[in-house]
Amino acid sequence: xPVRVLVPLADGFEExxxxxxxxxxxxxxxxxxxxxxxxxxxxxxxxxIVSADATLDEAIAGDAYDAVVLPGGMPGAATLxxxxxxxxxxxxxxxxxxxxxxxxAAPIALEAAGLLTGRRATAxxxxxxxxxxxxERSDARVVEDGPIVTSAGPGxxxxxxxxxxxxxxxxxxxxxxxxxxxLGAR
Amino acid sequence: xPVRVLVPLADGFEExxxxxxxxxxxxxxxxxxxxxxxxxxxxxxxxxIVSADATLDEAIAGDAYDAVVLPGGMPGAATLxxxxxxxxxxxxxxxxxxxxxxxxAAPIALEAAGLLTGRRATAxxxxxxxxxxxxERSDARVVEDGPIVTSAGPGxxxxxxxxxxxxxxxxxxxxxxxxxxxLGAR
Numbered sequence: 001x002p003v004r005v006l007v008p009l010a011d012g013f014e015e016x017x018x019x020x021x022x023x024x025x026x027x028x029x030x031x032x033x034x035x036x037x038x039x040x041x042x043x044x045x046x047x048x049i050v051s052a053d054a055t056l057d058e059a060i061a062g063d064a065y066d067a068v069v070l071p072g073g074m075p076g077a078a079t080l081x082x083x084x085x086x087x088x089x090x091x092x093x094x095x096x097x098x099x100x101x102x103x104x105a106a107p108i109a110l111e112a113a114g115l116l117t118g119r120r121a122t123a124x125x126x127x128x129x130x131x132x133x134x135x136e137r138s139d140a141r142v143v144e145d146g147p148i149v150t151s152a153g154p155g156x157x158x159x160x161x162x163x164x165x166x167x168x169x170x171x172x173x174x175x176x177x178x179x180x181x182x183l184g185a186r
Numbered sequence: 187x188p189v190r191v192l193v194p195l196a197d198g199f200e201e202x203x204x205x206x207x208x209x210x211x212x213x214x215x216x217x218x219x220x221x222x223x224x225x226x227x228x229x230x231x232x233x234x235i236v237s238a239d240a241t242l243d244e245a246i247a248g249d250a251y252d253a254v255v256l257p258g259g260m261p262g263a264a265t266l267x268x269x270x271x272x273x274x275x276x277x278x279x280x281x282x283x284x285x286x287x288x289x290x291a292a293p294i295a296l297e298a299a300g301l302l303t304g305r306r307a308t309a310x311x312x313x314x315x316x317x318x319x320x321x322e323r324s325d326a327r328v329v330e331d332g333p334i335v336t337s338a339g340p341g342x343x344x345x346x347x348x349x350x351x352x353x354x355x356x357x358x359x360x361x362x363x364x365x366x367x368x369l370g371a372r
Contacts, residue, residue, distance in 0.1 A: 014209075015205045015208070015209045016202075016205055016206050016209050016210075016344075016367075019201045019202055019205040019234060020202050022201070022232065022234055023200075023201045023202050023230075023232045023234065023340075024202075026232045026233065027232065034234075041237065044209075046208065046209045046212040046213065047212065048205060048208055048209065048220075048236060049236065049237040050234060050235065050236055050237075051227070051235040051236075051237065124368075125368075141368070141370065152368050153367055153368040154209075154344070154367040154368065155344060155364075155367040155368035155369035155370055156368055156370070158202075158340070158341060178341075181202075181339055181340040181341045182310075182327070182338050182339040182340065182341035182342055183341035184327065184341055184342070
């Protein structure tokens with residue numbers, strides 16, 4: 001069984017972050033389902049229109065995921081935070097032993113889901129103050145604490161996505177992807 | 187007048203590269219037109235479906251561009267290389283004093299357009315041998331030589347896109363974008 005990941009997309013999603021997550025996880029052999037909150041066509045924060053694989057209602061009907069991963073971008077991240085279905089999917093995946101992950105502005109949805117209590121997390125710098133229940137608001141590029149993975153912004157998206165491959169698939173696959181995509185030394 | 191950039195998209199385009207180019211140039215204030223070779227809906231190499239702003243025939247009818255920028259990915263880059271309209275657009279923008287740029291596999295289209303003669307260029311490592319007319323096949327992450335800008339792969343896309351902003355807009359705008367997107371030290 002391949003690893004299954006749900007990536008919800010709301011209008012105003014950050015395109016580099018969303019596409020990097022989807023592309024890299026698929027390179028790693030993960031079965032990624034992108035899901036729109038409403039109609040299948042979703043418009044990013046910089047005007048790029050992506051056709052989601054399914055609506056969120058379709059995507060969460062009966063299927064179990066190993067991880068739910070949220071791209072940032074505004075107003076997309078706020079819309080994710082305000083959608084009760086997204087918050088339920090985040091809580092459900094963690095309750096089932098899976099991973100909830102978010103980058104840039106989107107950790108505000110993890111906060112709203114009540115998943116950051118007592119955990120270290122990061123976000124885009126101007127959004128870190130909103131992670132009020134986190135035990136530490138980190139300035140690291142990627143933070144993993146228990147079931148929660150967070151990252152900071154577009155420039156950290158490849159590190160975030162390959163960290164998710166290392167966690168959900170294995171480290172060798174992630175290392176091969178980093179080499180193959182020419183991430184270079186950091 | 188804003189700077190105008192054409193980004194042709196063929197089925198099998200590399201999504202991280204295409205979206206990074208479009209997103210970063212738009213963040214820099216550039217007027218980007220994405221153009222599909224056939225129908226407006228284009229499918230990337232990792233299954234992400236993007237709706238282009240226009241067809242290539244629409245996009246090249248009467249409009250002048252300051253740059254034409256090609257994402258990599260296969261078979262997208264080979265399709266770009268084999269499309270006479272794409273090669274004509276590349277030659278025309280260079281003849282008019284503009285920039286022709288390509289990343290990953292797509293420098294093979296610059297080669298086919300006859301634009302690499304006597305110039306340094308790079309590409310994804312396994313495609314560099316195809317740049318037969320270049321004076322030097324570089325292993326740098328981004329190479330600028332005269333009107334030609336080339337880069338290596340998904341992991342260099344942010345550096346490529348911000349180098350294009352520095353060239354087409356200005357260096358301060360590019361530096362602000364690098365900071366704002368959290369590219370970090372390299």
